[in-house]
Amino acid sequence: xxxxxxxxxxxxxxxxxxxxxxxxxxxxxxxxxxxxxxxxxxxxxxxxxxxxxxxxxxxxxxxxxxxxxxxxxxxxxxxxxxxxxxxxxxxxxxxxxxxxxxxxxxxxx
Amino acid sequence: xxxxxxxxxxxxxxxxxxxxxxxxxxxxxxxxxxxxxxxxxxxxxxxxxxxxxxxxxxxxxxxxxxxxxxxxxxxxxxxxxxxxxxxxxxxxxxxxxxxxxxxxxxxxxxxxxxxxxx
Numbered sequence: 169x170x171x172x173x174x175x176x177x178x179x180x181x182x183x184x185x186x187x188x189x190x191x192x193x194x195x196x197x198x199x200x201x202x203x204x205x206x207x208x209x210x211x212x213x214x215x216x217x218x219x220x221x222x223x224x225x226x227x228x229x230x231x232x233x234x235x236x237x238x239x240x241x242x243x244x245x246x247x248x249x250x251x252x253x254x255x256x257x258x259x260x261x262x263x264x265x266x267x268x269x270x271x272x273x274x275x276x277x
Numbered sequence: 278x279x280x281x282x283x284x285x286x287x288x289x290x291x292x293x294x295x296x297x298x299x300x301x302x303x304x305x306x307x308x309x310x311x312x313x314x315x316x317x318x319x320x321x322x323x324x325x326x327x328x329x330x331x332x333x334x335x336x337x338x339x340x341x342x343x344x345x346x347x348x349x350x351x352x353x354x355x356x357x358x359x360x361x362x363x364x365x366x367x368x369x370x371x372x373x374x375x376x377x378x379x380x381x382x383x384x385x386x387x388x389x390x391x392x393x394x395x
Binding site for chain 1 (some may be wrong): 315325
């Protein structure tokens with residue numbers, strides 16, 4: 169069982185915004201901006217889209233944004249596009265290990 | 278362009294040893310980086326297994342530490358995974374992954390499916 173919790177699924181129409189939460193504890197999400205987010209499209213490997221809570225790697229569209237409040241980190245996709253339909257995983261680095269959330273399936277209606 | 282490619286047997290017998298290799302191109306495994314293995318199964322999602330630092334220093338997930346070895350092979354520009362005494366619970370898709378630090382995994386291999394079965 170994952171130590172991080174995410175909603176199993178979220179959905180939205182093209183152009184809308186969706187937010188995925190990732191809730192942990194003071195030992196993981198609450199520690200030193202060590203949260204990252206990964207997008208996994210069907211049949212593909214995961215790809216990092218956010219690191220250190222809010223930072224985007226080169227090439228990731230700015231419609232992906234991150235935030236954190238207490239022990240909950242959030243990923244927001246603004247201006248949802250069909251290509252954003254995928255599974256999204258949060259991840260926290262704690263006690264020298266990476267811990268992943270169970271994943272959230274984003275469906276574009 | 279940096280690429281990671283996993284290879285190894287797709288079928289391992291119960292109680293046997295799962296051995297995989299990750300060939301790295303476009304980046305030297307002896308340059309600063311952490312080289313990890315992450316597995317993915319329908320029942321357990323993504324699970325980080327362990328990593329080896331470019332110096333050769335390993336760091337393993339506590340739950341797998343007793344069965345696990347991750348090594349660098351500078352001569353082949355690759356790193357490897359050895360998981361001993363496997364059971365059906367070790368059936369998963371195994372990805373090799375690079376981290377340049379800063380607590381995130383920046384580059385993933387496409388993965389290799391490994392099934393533990395007799």
